[in-house]
Amino acid sequence: MLRGPVYIGDYAKVEAGAEIREHTVVGSNVVVKSGAFLHKAVVHDNVYIGPQSNLRGCVIGKNTDIMRAARIEDGAVIGDECLVGEESIVQGNVRVYPFKTVEAGAFVNTSVIWESRGQAHLFGTRGVSGILNVEITPEVVVRLAGAYATTLKKGATVTTARDHSRGARALKRAVISALQASAIDVRDLENVPLPVARQQTARGSAGGIMIRTSPGVPDSVDIMFFDERGADLSQAGQRKLDRVYARQEYRRAFPGEIGDLHFPSSVFDSYTGSLLRNVDTTGIAESGLKVVIDASNGSAGLVLPSLLGRLGVDSLTINPGLDESRPTESADTRRSGLVRLGEIVASARAAFGVRFDPVGERLSLVDERGRIVEDDRALLVLLDLVAAERRSGSVALPVTTTRIAEQVAAYHGTQVEWTTTSPDDLTRVGREETTIFGGDGRGGFIVPEFSSVFDGTAAFVRLVGLVARTQLTLSQIDARIPRAHVLRRDLATPWAVKGLVMRRVVEAAGDRHVDTTDGVRVVEADGRWVMVLPDPSEAVTHLWAEGPDDASAQALLDEWSSVVDSAGH
Known part of the structure; x- marks a missing residue:
């Protein structure tokens, strides 16, 4: 929405949903994202203004980036080539000198002249x-x-x-x-x-x-x-x-x-050859299994032609073509894709359906009735299948996984090795001799006999073999595993208080059992637990809680959220 008088320069891009009010000047090559609000702001050339940001009566120098939901108040001046992080607030009449960084979540009420308030790390959780x-x-x-x-x-x-x-x-x-x-x-x-x-x-x-x-x-x-x-x-x-x-x-x-x-040749053939040599595929050809595979227009579809023929499974592949305009998917498109996959599985009377993420790393499941098997359930179903077949060894799972995984593993004579939430730690345990399975509960599975990293295609081959040999359907396996109640919440936490947050949590835990494999996990006497983990790359603290039902997990989250919040104020 534009309300004049405003000036907008050449090649500027204002997305739908942005609001530019009177007496605002926007230079050339500026990008204003959806949900941004500008009033009486002067924005020089080549500036990026992120979604939900709020600029009033301020001046923004050229080549500066204003990230998501930042707020810049009346009379503030941001110099050239600055970076104002997500959800930060720059108060009125503050000067931020050129080439400075205001970190995410910062509250700036004095001018930033010499020191940069940036975060030192290049790396986040995904590189x-x-x-x-x-x-x-x-x-x-x-x-x-x-x-x-x-x-x-x-x-x-x-x-x-x-x-x-x-x-x-x-x-x-x-x-x-x-x-x-x-x-x-x-x-x-x-x-x-x-x-x-x-x-x-x-x-x-x-x-x-x-x-x-x-x-x-x-x-x-x-x-x-x-x-x-x-x-x-x-x-x-x-x-x-x-x-x-x-x-x-x-x-x-x-x-x-x-x-x-x-440019190496026949990359896919050597990959599938190695996969089929290392993963147990006995019983697949005789089982007459039928599966539906959704390649979700991503690169997983490139491997399937050389794999499916050699696997000997009756399969139907949907969305195999690459679509470069959609290299990733929102949660909603993923959800509706799974619903559609479920309809096809049910009408084709298939044993199950799988859907790959666009880079073939993660896998989502649909059971034979066409119902979506949520990611955290899919982890337990695969764990149950693998442990029942192997009956020894250990399973690598992040500490945020439901403790029901321990019951499932123990039932089949295997044990859980808990890891931190970082993928490289799961990979480290995945390389150990005794490891038979690993997963993160978000569609990432490790098949250690083939590789120690998340691999959707390998998990698919492993799953087909397991289902072919057990003669059980996915919904039967799912039905025999108890329900888990793990809830998650994210709280904004300024960088400066992250250390204090963890100290507060440890103090508040008192004499309850505390596990510090990753972040701080506090275990109540009755087995309920909560975990508090500061994000390494964003100004956020993550909380997980598990109880016998959703209400008790919710109550734990509320209780510990207030502990985390109290450190931030």
């Missing part, structure tokens, strides 16, 4: 993430890839890959040229599922880089760094990369040392 061409530009990507190359030996090989979006395609080219210019040989897989990129990286590369659209956020990208085993870069590796990037000490090759670029 380096940010809005395409706002936070993650080709220049940033070249510097990142140069820093990564500098941590490796000259002449080493790095495998690169991407999802099917245009942004990832453009940025991967920047990665490749930066790596070659730093004396690194590159094996470029182009568009492949994430598990295939990891597996190929583990075949003789010093590391890998995958660029993909952030799940559920179509205008953001994640740059994921892999180690020589194809797993996410360890915390130590991330810190090393962080250091080189911050100091900008890049190693450049001499002209005679520029790296080579290869």
